[in-house]
Amino acid sequence: GQSLEQPSEVTAVEGAIVQINCTYQTSGFYGLSWYQQHDGGAPTFLSYNALDGLEETGRFSSFLSRSDSYGYLLLQELQMKDSASYFCAVILDNYGQNFVFGPGTRLSVLP
Amino acid sequence: DSGVTQTPKHLITATGQRVTLRCSPRSGDLSVYWYQQSLDQGLQFLIQYYNGEERAKGNILERFSAQQFPDLHSELNLSSLELGDSALYFCASSVAGGPTDTQYFGPGTRLTVL
Numbered sequence: 001g002q003s004l005e006q007p008s009e010v011t012a013v014e015g016a017i018v019q020i021n022c023t024y025q026t027s028g029f030y031g032l033s034w035y036q037q038h039d040g041g042a043p044t045f046l047s048y049n050a051l052d053g054l055e056e057t058g059r060f061s062s063f064l065s066r067s068d069s070y071g072y073l074l075l076q077e078l079q080m081k082d083s084a085s086y087f088c089a090v091i092l093d094n095y096g097q098n099f100v101f102g103p104g105t106r107l108s109v110l111p
Numbered sequence: 112d113s114g115v116t117q118t119p120k121h122l123i124t125a126t127g128q129r130v131t132l133r134c135s136p137r138s139g140d141l142s143v144y145w146y147q148q149s150l151d152q153g154l155q156f157l158i159q160y161y162n163g164e165e166r167a168k169g170n171i172l173e174r175f176s177a178q179q180f181p182d183l184h185s186e187l188n189l190s191s192l193e194l195g196d197s198a199l200y201f202c203a204s205s206v207a208g209g210p211t212d213t214q215y216f217g218p219g220t221r222l223t224v225l
Contacts, residue, residue, distance in 0.1 A: 030210050042113065042201055042216035043154070050211070087154060091210045098167040099156040 004102035011108045020073045022088035030091040032071045038084045083109045115217035123223045129190040134202030142208030143185040149198035161208040
């Protein structure tokens with residue numbers, strides 16, 4: 001089967017840095033994506049890692065270690081608007097986009 | 112606004128019924144995806160189409176089917192509905208449907224089965 005694990009909740013204050021971890025056990029692996037979803041909204045794409053290392057996009061960075069089956073999303077200079085759920089997703093193959101999603105981490109940013 | 116449209120926004124129906132959800136992708140996008148999000152199952156990938164053909168299949172039940180039409184809009188058909196099918200159904204689209212393509216999600220259709 002497919003299994004992804006994320007912390008269920010994380011709380012941090014404005015301006016801080018927070019890291020959301022994702023570990024996975026899947027039948028295949030092509031890459032790891034991260035999505036943000038605000039309450040009542042649709043998921044939005046944040047980042048994608050196919051190779052080991054850190055990918056930086058503005059205040060958000062994502063890291064992947066394929067040998068450890070582990071990745072994380074790093075959010076810097078937290079803002080209130082970053083309060084949302086964050087999902088990691090494993091892309092299983094390189095043909096289509098057959099995804100398996102993690103359970104999601106609810107981030108609360110406090111003033 | 113992602114440019115992906117979904118109709119209807121809300122749908123309430125009874126067990127055993129059949130419904131059709133509709134999705135129009137962003138202009139220029141050839142690939143469409145369907146997802147189900149429920150409280151107990153989380154976000155699940157159902158199926159992907161590219162230019163009218165099925166490309167990838169996830170946890171889609173046999174009671175569910177989908178298709179992508181020549182004008183690239185897509186429909187998800189759900190039949191013999193059960194209480195557990197109550198969920199938010201998202202459609203997403205991407206340019207070419209490859210693994211590195213960014214997916215743009217529509218606002219979703221909230222299905223309630225009574």
